[in-house]
Amino acid sequence: MKKLGLFGGAVLIALLTLTAATRADTISYADAVTTLATDCGTDIKKFCKGMNLGGGRIQSCLEGHAGKVSPTCTASLASVVTSIRARLAAQSSFAAICKHDAAQYCKGVKGEGNVLSCLNKAKRVNEGQCGQAITDAGWR
């Protein structure tokens, strides 16, 4: 009986993991570029001296030295670019996704920041699509 209980627990954990894995989590801009600095810092100093983060220059420099840049950096660069895009997309979709919930739970609240903190307090919102949008935007 005890063994069965343990087994049941394992299945539950596996199911929860599976559910979580179906949706890609977004990460902060700070975390995204920290990965870039950690995994590509040496290559940036070696191949992209004097170049800056802005204007996609570091990205094109690293891509331009594809054969010489470390495999870790090459893999990270792609994921960093994807992470930043995913966070930007999540943040710009907030207003549209949460429009209905804002009208329902935060009627009369003025200002996007105030609407957000109102939505964050509404339990019903947290369970729905809008709640997920807030999480993906990094605004919990």
Added chain:
Amino acid sequence: MMNLRFGTLLTVGLMMAPGQASAQELSDKQLIRTLGRVEGAAPAIDVALLVQEAAASAGKGVASLPDWQNLSKLSQLIVEIEFENDSVAIEPKSYRTVGMIADALHHPNLRRYKFLVVGHTSSTGDAKHNLMLSQKRADAITEALSTTFAIAPDRLIAIGVGEEWPVDPANPQAADNRRVQLVNLGLVR
């Protein structure tokens, strides 16, 4: 949580836990609170005038000029962003700081505001060169924010003041004086 080392914070009415030293760690939420405090009586800032005054004051300082003093009355924070020597290239170890600023500026509490990015140097080297370098570095930071992190360019104004406004006037060559000041200028019009 974004853990970052910050330099001295010179903010009016800044809410901070007591006993914090000059180098501290702020969470993203504290950062947003710090920058989002807009006082009704905040002075209007004429950036063109600041640029003009900084250029005219190379080697003489701006700390005593009322227009520059007005900046101290606005919500702001000071961060350290390291650059390659005599270059506009941000060191990879400082990418996180720029990313953290992007996280804050994209937050709904701050999305309506525009910001002044002020670059400062220490007094090592020629004053005019420092003035020019600090302007280019402030430009580099705003460029990274508006391209890599898609902050609307009309929300960011870059200005370099060189060595003219040291945070440690007794030791103008000290490394603490090299810093970036991020000032909330109020609503985007």
